Amino acid sequence: MLSTKMYKTIFILCLSFFAVLAKHEFYDGHTLYNIVVKDVQQAELVNELGYQIPIDIWTYAKPGQPGQILVSKEDKQQFLDALHDAGVAYSILTENIRESLELEEERLAAAAKQKNERSTFGLDFETIHRYEVVDAYLEELGTRFPHYVRVESAGRSVQGRDIKYLKISTSHFQNDTKPVVMLQSLLHAREWITLPSTLYAIEKLVIDVTERDLVDNIDWIIMPIVNPDGYEWSHTDTRFWRKNRRVGLLPGDTCVGVDLNRNFDAFWGTASSSNVCSDTYHGPSAFSEPETINIREILRPYMSRLALYIDIHSHGSMILYGFGNGQLPPNGLILHVVGVAMAQAIDEVKWAEKPNYVVGNIVAILYRASGGSSDWAQLAGASLAYTYELPSYRGQSGLNGFLVDPDFIEQAAYETWEGLKAGARQAATAFYRQIAEK
Ligand SMILES: [Zn+2]
Structure with missing residues (x-):
């Protein structure tokens, strides 16, 4: 039989496990995109998006140098529509960044x-x-x-x-x-x-x-x-x-x-x-x-x-x-x-x-x-x-x-x-x- 102390330990372990899970909940469904721009106009357009949509620009895209942008579940559609309209190419680097956060931890x-x-x-x-x-x-x-x-x-x-x-x-x-x-x-x-x-x-x-x-x-x-x-x-x-x-x-x-x-x-x-x-x-x-x-x-x-x-x-x-x-x-x-x-x-x-x-x-x-x-x-x-x-x-x-x-x-x-x-x-x-x- 488990002692009270062991029950307590298991309880604390469970708590800390869920605390870790809860901690990164905010980022659940956030996707990290790789953005490839053809010219300066496209680059400016992508960077301007940061003022319209609450995206997190990790690195700025420039011609010849892809950018990285983190976008929440809620803002994804608006973000992708804007990219499509401007003909900007992109790929997904990390589908759900929460998984990466848990891995890092x-x-x-x-x-x-x-x-x-x-x-x-x-x-x-x-x-x-x-x-x-x-x-x-x-x-x-x-x-x-x-x-x-x-x-x-x-x-x-x-x-x-x-x-x-x-x-x-x-x-x-x-x-x-x-x-x-x-x-x-x-x-x-x-x-x-x-x-x-x-x-x-x-x-x-x-x-x-x-x-x-x-x-x-x-x-x-x-x-x-x-x-x-x-x-x-x-x-x-x-x-x-x-x-x-x-x-x-x-x-x-x-x-x-x-x-x-x-x-x-x-x-x-x-x-x-x-x-x-x-x-x-x-x-x-x-x-x-x-x-x-x-x-x-x-x-x-x-x-x-x-x-x-x-x-x-x-x-x-x-x-x-x-x-x-x-x-x-x-x-x-x-x-x-x-x-x-x-x-x-x-x-x-x-x-x-x-x-x-x-x-x-x-x-x-x-x-x-x-x-x-x-x-x-x-x-x-x-x-x-x-x-x-x-x-x-x-x-x-x-x-x-x-x-x-x-x-x-x-x-x-x-x-x-x-x-x-x-x-x-x-x-x-x-x-x-x-x-x-x-
Ligand atoms: Zn810095």
Whole structure:
């Protein structure tokens, strides 16, 4: 006979099983489409659909580059009718995305269970770590490596989470003649694959240092979870959540959240949405959100020596630079040259079946966008500022887009680090050359 304790255990197991099922219910029947456009007119038409139907554009379609769009059961007919009318070709990538969500959850949970015990201190790259785990890890790093790691708090998120970041420096940031490199991830909540890349950078700069010059010559600022509220929400409730968790924007909180990557003071409000319900809602004003103010404030003392700023997103295998209005920064050529060097470093070690990285001005490569963090950094004084779009993964499991397959986590982190290193070295060399010329 089963004991009361066992009944209780079974009951709890059943509850958690149904909680998992219920969690992804919202996405039941959502279909992920692959959209192929013939020309710019078709591309614009598809992108305009985003303003008329509440579709979720994962990647924008361009001639020669298919787009991915997630559409709910309710909106499918209207969406497909519009595509037919415009003669736009499409195919189905994932019929019911809920099944992929359940698969992702299962695979990540299994990977977390099976992971090998690490022989060294640090977080593994088998799974995607939650806010609390990362937060505790950063604290631990500060305690274990006090001679060159400082863990600091940038401030609180909308919901009051402490946003920590690391300052890694052999001179405690006291040497003004050293270049500063800033790395950040998870400005967009659902882009989970970006977190391991900043954690990997931390590992290679603090725990497993194999390239001493990177630590000796550069001061690093690394913020792994810029948007912790949105990130946690994407774990607990809505997997494809992109914005922060600002409430009170509309009476009754009908729609929640500001797109933090449209909230920086860079051509604010000119190519973003003023619709609170939109995924690219820019907020009531530039820097209206604590999460964006945090970035501005922690960089303020170091702007004059900010040699490189990189905001890591997913997905699309791209390295983008400003500006989001189509104008090139005065150092556009250098931005391109260093961008290509970073892309080449990644391409050299990427999996053969993955596309090469594409480098360019964001409007030329993707779309117009205002209020972006890397545009702001470039305008505010960073020598070089970029947005990375990490690759998506579509292996045996079929997990795609923002969905993470554990098989790809370490590779994504490792190859991104190759690009970041190449960029940091070039930025540092240019910085020291400038100092020598003064
Ligand atoms: Zn993003």
